[in-house]
Amino acid sequence: MAGKTLYDKLWDSHLVQQRDDGSALIYIDLQLLHEVTSPQAFEGLRLAGRKPWRTSASLATPDHNVPTTKHERISGVDGIEDPVSKIQVTTLDENCNEFGITEFNMKDIRQGIVHVVGPEQGATLPGMTVVCGDSHTSTHGAFGALAHGIGTSEVEHVLATQCLVQKKSRNMLVRVDGELSPWVSAKDVVLAIIGAIGTAGGTGYAIEFGGTGIQSLSMEGRMTVCNMAIEAGARVGLIAVDDTTIEYVKNRPYAPKGEHWDMAVAAWQDLVSDKDAQFDEVVVIKSEDIKPQVTWGTSPEMVIAIDEAIPRPEDQIDPVKKEGYARAWKYMGLEGKTTLADVTLDRVFIGSCTNSRIEDLRIAAEVVKGRKVASSLKQAIVVPGSGLVKAQAEKEGLHEIFEAAGLEWREPGCSMCLAMNADKLGNGEHCASTSNRNFEGRQGFGGRTHLVSPAMAAAAAIAGHFVDVSEFVKH
Amino acid sequence: MRPFTKHTGLAAPLDLANVDTDMIIPKQFLKSIKRTGFGKNLFDELRYEDEGQPDQSCERRPLRHDFVLNQPRYAGASVLLARQNFGCGSSREHAPWALDDYGIRSIIAPSFADIFYNNCFKNGLLPIVLDAEEVDQLFAEVDAKEGAQIDVDLENQTVTSPSGAKFEFVVDQFRKHCLLNGLDDIGLTLQQEESIRRYEEKRMNDAPWLFLSREQ
């Protein structure tokens, strides 16, 4: 019999009940909750007179629409100017109180974007199943955990039963071979992967990312890669456990301690795909081919290397593609432009669950250090992923580097990633963003998003347009 | 949950591939803490000229007349014809809520995004995958005749076109059972309480560190 993939192993160890029709009940070890997708789930529990199955398996923090300016944040929930955001955040506080769920509220330094907070606290552990009502839950797969986004009624289902009804996905391996060039980051890797397989390329699959190009990444980088698995259509992204994983988890507040730690580490050694495991699909990408990436259109697959020309609709053969490209060209206002260096930027956003961890901020700071943001820019903001990331960055003096260069230093939250708070793009504005989605209107009505790595965003902030960061830093 | 057995209704053709959840219901409407009332903002950016705000009346807003649901002949549509990869993007369940609140009962497309597809069943909507040619034919027939209705029969797993052509579709048997009977997922799962407890006991033995209290 062929060996098992990492995904097979995680699936098997969480299987509560297999049903005849192929669906299964799987056990959930950790549910992360935030203010946007949980209120209706709690409402559902209350309406049905149900209670959470196991409160210690949940962890909550508000992130999607918390304000990120200091003056709004200083007085906690009361300081939220937008009434609707305030209701959501208050509702999360009340629900967590009522049902006895641990919450890092707005005044807690541990508050932040759920996908930054879970790993940071050691709440996310290798071998777990992790769910959250947010599609970027695949982030946690970087720890060799089975993690995916779910809808609100599934949030309620997991709260009430600690289980989820799932169908097993097929196995895909995306192997990135060889060493990455300097200034090419995890973000470029994952954008290049999405460019290669398309936004539906991973539909129905759990993608395991492997190969030396992935193994050499830090945990922060691995989280960036798994974060965007969903943009390739896969609900699950996974990376095998190795020493880097275990080192990262060690001594985190919620990580097992003492005897439990030793037991856990021993068990985690098995969280890799067996040598003879069979994948349904294997995609191989060479690291040396990956250059800094920038999206030009309104889907993450509309991505090119910085030195490439923007692909034209009229050169597309597939009619669906042709039409999609034409629509994207129009929306993005690309008429008369040849490369992305021709696009004048209005705003720069460094943040989101894709790229708001300490390593991301360090690299952005390195690029802007001693330089000044282009005067043509309306705004450049840096939004740390959590209160603890913010504290660490300030300890290292990164905030001073950003502020000296003319970037705003904000309070933690999702911010301009989805424009649910006041941070958003104006109609027609172009933004270099380290987030994960460039759909129409994602960062504000009529806003034009270009997805890039933190280093590329930082270089763009200085230049006022996109540049190849590896060239840029030489000057 | 409202059961879905059979439905015959006016069909509206949304001729656009990769319709994402941001298009179905833009994010400014996600702030509600309720499950209803999203219908008036379904496809908000495609439907109205201006940027919609939550809690705003939509009666006076300028319409985009080229958008399919704004055309008088499609008023009251309850079956949506769509193109490939419908519902891609975020996991927001507000997307099926908005469709449901608008009055859509079934969506027919050559393919759907996974999460959206799942979320439909949980909210009493029936997403149907047909071959691209079959969908093409439905588009053509609906376009050709004003008031064209499509018939959807979940029990027999068939879609009948306005001209009477019958197409079969595949649906997961468990989902079908739940939808036909309007069964709520949680109640079904709680019938398995013993299996869940048994799993937990075993797991607590093998991996006790997963069951520590998080209160620290």
Ligand code: SF4
């Ligand atoms: S940062 Fe963006 S993608 Fe990530 S959880 Fe927040 S809204 Fe979702």
